[in-house]
Amino acid sequence: MDDDEKLVGVISLRSLIVWPDEAKVADVMDTNLITVTPSDDQEDVARLMADYNFVSIPVVVKDHLVGTITVDDIVDVIDEEAAEDYSRLAGVDVVTLEENPFKSAAKRLPWLVGLIFLGMGTASVINNFEGLVSQASILAVFISLITGTAGNAGTQSLAVSVRRLALKETSSLIKMLMTEVLIGAMIGATAGLTIFLVVWIWKANMLLGVAVGLAMGVAILVANVAGSFIPLVMDKIGVDPAVASGPFISTLSDLTSVIIYFNIAGLFISHFVSA
Amino acid sequence: MDDDEKLVGVISLRSLIVWPDEAKVADVMDTNLITVTPSDDQEDVARLMADYNFVSIPVVVKDHLVGTITVDDIVDVIDEEAAEDYSRLAGVDVVTLEENPFKSAAKRLPWLVGLIFLGMGTASVINNFEGLVSQASILAVFISLITGTAGNAGTQSLAVSVRRLALKETSSLIKMLMTEVLIGAMIGATAGLTIFLVVWIWKANMLLGVAVGLAMGVAILVANVAGSFIPLVMDKIGVDPAVASGPFISTLSDLTSVIIYFNIAGLFISHFVSA
Numbered sequence: 008m009d010d011d012e013k014l015v016g017v018i019s020l021r022s023l024i025v026w027p028d029e030a031k032v033a034d035v036m037d038t039n040l041i042t043v044t045p046s047d048d049q050e051d052v053a054r055l056m057a058d059y060n061f062v063s064i065p066v067v068v069k070d071h072l073v074g075t076i077t078v079d080d081i082v083d084v085i086d087e088e089a090a091e092d093y094s095r096l097a098g099v100d101v102v103t104l105e106e107n108p109f110k111s112a113a114k115r116l117p118w119l120v121g122l123i124f125l126g127m128g129t130a131s132v133i134n135n136f137e138g139l140v141s142q143a144s145i146l147a148v149f150i151s152l153i154t155g156t157a158g159n160a161g162t163q164s165l166a167v168s169v170r171r172l173a174l175k176e177t178s179s180l181i182k183m184l185m186t187e188v189l190i191g192a193m194i195g196a197t198a199g200l201t202i203f204l205v206v207w208i209w210k211a212n213m214l215l216g217v218a219v220g221l222a223m224g225v226a227i228l229v230a231n232v233a234g235s236f237i238p239l240v241m242d243k244i245g246v247d248p249a250v251a252s253g254p255f256i257s258t259l260s261d262l263t264s265v266i267i268y269f270n271i272a273g274l275f276i277s278h279f280v281s282a
Numbered sequence: 283m284d285d286d287e288k289l290v291g292v293i294s295l296r297s298l299i300v301w302p303d304e305a306k307v308a309d310v311m312d313t314n315l316i317t318v319t320p321s322d323d324q325e326d327v328a329r330l331m332a333d334y335n336f337v338s339i340p341v342v343v344k345d346h347l348v349g350t351i352t353v354d355d356i357v358d359v360i361d362e363e364a365a366e367d368y369s370r371l372a373g374v375d376v377v378t379l380e381e382n383p384f385k386s387a388a389k390r391l392p393w394l395v396g397l398i399f400l401g402m403g404t405a406s407v408i409n410n411f412e413g414l415v416s417q418a419s420i421l422a423v424f425i426s427l428i429t430g431t432a433g434n435a436g437t438q439s440l441a442v443s444v445r446r447l448a449l450k451e452t453s454s455l456i457k458m459l460m461t462e463v464l465i466g467a468m469i470g471a472t473a474g475l476t477i478f479l480v481v482w483i484w485k486a487n488m489l490l491g492v493a494v495g496l497a498m499g500v501a502i503l504v505a506n507v508a509g510s511f512i513p514l515v516m517d518k519i520g521v522d523p524a525v526a527s528g529p530f531i532s533t534l535s536d537l538t539s540v541i542i543y544f545n546i547a548g549l550f551i552s553h554f555v556s557a
Contacts, residue, residue, distance in 0.1 A: 053357075056357070057354075057357045057358065057361065060354040061354075062353070062354065078353045078354060078357065079332075079335040079336075079337065079353060081357065082328075082331070082332045082353065082356065082357060082360060083332065085357060085360050085361055085364070086332065086360055086364070089361070089364030089365075089367075089368070090364075090445065092364075092368060093364070093367060093368055093371065093441060093445065094441070096368065096371050096372060096441070096528070097371060097437050097438055097440070097441030097442075097528070098434060098437065098438055099437075099438035099441055099442060101441055101445040104442065104445060104446060104449070104451065108461050108464045108465045108468070111442075111461075111465050112464075112465045112468040112469050112472075115435070115438045115439075115465070115469055116469055116472055116473075118434070118438070119431060119434055119435055119438070119469060119473055119502075120472070120473060120476055122430070122431065122434055123427070123431055123476060123477060123480075126426065126430050126431060127427065127480060129426050129427060129430070130423050130424055130426070130427045131423075133423045133425075133426065134420075134423045137419050137420065137422070137423060140415065140419040140422045141416070141419035144412050144415040144416035144419065144422075145409075145412065146422070147408055147412070147415045147419075147421070147422040148405050148406075148408045148409045148412060149405055150422065150426055151401065151404050151405070151408070151425055151426060151429045151536045151540060152398070152401040152402065152405045154426045154429070154430065155397070155401050155404070155429065155433075155532065155533055155536050156394060156397065156398055156401060158430075158433075158532065159373060159393070159394055159397055159529040159532070159533065160390070160394055162372050162373065162374075162528060163373055163374035163390050163393070163394070163529075164390075165372070166368060166369070166372030166374055166376055167372075167374060167376055167379065167386075170365065170368065170376040170379060171379060174379070176379060186383050186386075189383045189387075190383045190386050190390070193383070193384070193387040194387050194390055194394065197387075197391055198391075198394055198398060201395060201398060202398060205398075227394075253372070253437060253528060254433075254434040254437060254438075257430065257433065257434070257532065258430055258434065261426045261430050265426060
């Protein structure tokens with residue numbers, strides 16, 4: 008502390024032990040200060056201490072020392088923040104595990120029931136295309152394959168985005184979006200081509216393969232971009248991206264996937280009307 | 283160390299500073315040793331240090347000190363293990379983030395393409411019920427709602443199980459299974475009842491509501507138990523539960539859900555044949 012009671016340096020416990028008896032505090036202290044303030048996010052402080060391998064860090068308000076945070080505190084913080092990110096991906100709170108099965112069910116239900124209403128949107132889209140399905144019931148066969156695969160791709164891209172946000176490894180929004188479009192296009196093309204071949208061989212109907220493969224490719228591209236874009240945008244505009252959970256992304260992707268699927272299938276409908 | 287070079291006690295840095303000059307090492311050291319061995323799992327060591335708030339822990343082989351682990355090492359371990367659990371839930375490796383979009387796509391594709399083949403199983407189940415769909419195309423409307431909701435429930439229960447495993451909070455397998463059956467039954471009943479009412483009102487067909495609601499309830503129960511049971515059993519038999527990822531559970535649950543849905547719908551088919 009200087010005369011004004013401001014923090015001017017820190018001394019490590021190790022240097023206290025090894026310094027010569029005649030040394031002054033000013034000689035051994037480190038004045039190259041890295042400090043935090045009481046209003047800093049605990050996750051940011053944890054990340055800072057992990058990155059610098061600090062054992063403790065001073066907390067200051069206007070250069071006055073008001074406390075210290077030690078590394079054993081941040082172990083708990085990192086653990087809890089990781090559990091929060093994990094909860095987000097699963098659509099269930101795993102930070103406070105519940106022993107009582109009734110309370111446990113009560114904690115999981117709001118998410119599920121909320122998503123059922125989003126899922127009803129998907130059902131009403133399929134309902135609008137019921138005429139198409141009654142002409143070609145074969146179309147029903149591939150609904151869950153397309154929605155499921157796009158949902159899986161969206162979950163992957165969500166997880167990568169959330170991880171980047173946690174590590175503060177985010178560059179410009181446009182650049183990240185372009186990268187995800189490219190990744191989505193490559194993954195969509197590969198998965199679409201695979202399913203085109205499988206359906207063509209299985210059903211001996213090349214155009215059905217084209218429709219299903221094309222729908223899957225486009226659905227994956229859209230899910231991939233949404234899974235990455237939604238949490239990044241929410242973070243940029245300062246909203247907690249908690250709502251962008253894995254189940255939310257897959258349920259949203261069900262909706263976009265069936266829109267894409269039935270619109271593409273409609274273009275080819277004359278080629279696979281049921282016998 | 284004693285005469286035999288065995289570790290007999292530890293002294294904390296703090297007690298080194300505050301002890302009186304005349305005190306002997308034997309007076310200030312703590313002989314109530316908690317140690318680890320080089321073959322211990324790094325996650326277990328991290329959990330031990332976090333629980334006891336240790337700043338460092340001795341590593342011993344047959345009572346001989348071979349090294350120490352400090353708390354700043356375990357911050358990285360906890361961080362990495364959390365990222366691994368997270369990767370597992372998402373079906374993508376987020377421990378090592380990839381900058382190159384081509385490599386990134388290559389990392390995500392094996393999971394997706396593998397799951398497409400599991401999804402083909404679901405498609406072939408629906409294919410077996412195509413006769414049912416061509417009689418009542420309305421059945422196609424609810425496929426993604428049922429598979430999606432059951433998949434979400436399975437992901438929630440998977441996440442809770444994996445978290446319990448990480449925190450070593452696992453009791454007997456039978457007791458946990460019974461608890462998940464109870465939770466699944468409550469969640470399934472609530473979601474099934476919700477969707478029964480929605481479908482009944484929307485389609486003015488009570489029996490269609492019964493079929494869809496019942497199918498959703500049973501599909502959720504099965505997904506819930508599978509999501510919880512698969513990682514727990516894998517852990518009990520000593521297999522790394524890495525394969526029991528979120529996308530795997532949802533894709534597996536798509537398969538069980540359509541089997542349940544079409545079998546139940548088949549019982550009621552005469553009541554909702556298309557006009």
